[in-house]
Amino acid sequence: MKRSTIVWIVIAALVLIAIFSAISSYNGLITLDTNVDNKFSQIDVNLQRRADLIPNLVNTVKGYAAHEKEVITAIANARSNLVGARTPSEKAQADAQLSGALSRLLVIVENYPNLKADAQFARLMDELAGTENRISVARKDYNDAVSVYNVKIRRFPTSIYASMLGFEKKDFFKAAPGAETAPEVKF
Template identity: 45%
Template sequence: MIIKQILVGEIMDILLIILIVIIIVIILAIVALYNGLVTARNKVKNAWAQIDVQLNRRADLIPNLVETVKGYAGHEKTVFEDVTVARAGLMNANGVKEISDANNQLSNTLKTLFAVAENYPELKANENFKELQDQLAQSEDKIAYSRQFYNDTVLMYNNKCQTFPSSIFANMFGFKEADFFEVAGEARSVPKVEF
């Protein structure tokens, strides 16, 4: 009888230890899932900050570019106004969707500005204009890279928010999916090439 009580006591102790280990493993898994979601969300915020830096860099170049072109093409007033309005729209935009739309608008107006510049050979030869154009091209490349990095980061974060079991904790702790930085519809179309 005493041996039976000792065996039952030892079995209960072993079961208690197993239960404690299972609880600790579950708690560690929850902590790991939560920390993974927080880390992914912070990566999205960091990637967005990098896009913001590049958009601001480009926006800072635009007034100099406009002033340089104005010196040669002063009568193209509507183009300059459109670029200025689009730049202001980008600077005042908030949120991924609104900034993405404002960025697309600014890109379209810059295309118009460069089309105007094509009509002035002496402007295209101007060193200041060339340097500004090169800096703007570099900014566009950095924006494209930053946008790709941001979208890749958003994809990883959204996958964590949508896949099991992290989706349970994402919903429980209020993690929301992030928006992708998208290009304008006309940028997706295939350009028509004619010879």
């Protein structure tokens, strides 16, 4: 075999390796991007579940604490903001607003022992607590998926393909400032 033929074979093999590497990287990025979107939708589903529970909770509280309009209005506004939020940062901000409003509601409940004893209220609070746990797990799963995705698009040589193909860094679902301090609620 001639030396020029060998050179062409080596060049063709390198080009094929580069092409297959690019295809593999692209497919891997698509998989990771889709996984991030899926994890975000799980957060969305659970936030919607919580938003759906809130009107029932508010109506139960209204029966006992009708004069607590400020808190009830704050919850209604926060719920509307959550339902209207689209991006992870908008959802995180609306979620923090709703959590704060719900915390104020729980403090008010302290003043109404009959409300705490109400079976419907207790059931709704149990459902809300379960939903909060689901939201927490979904946030963790989303942030884990974002971490894997962001690392992948920044590693060489995938970073070359990722930037050429328009894959951009994803935002984490971050807690709002002050969320690390839990409100004090005594039952």
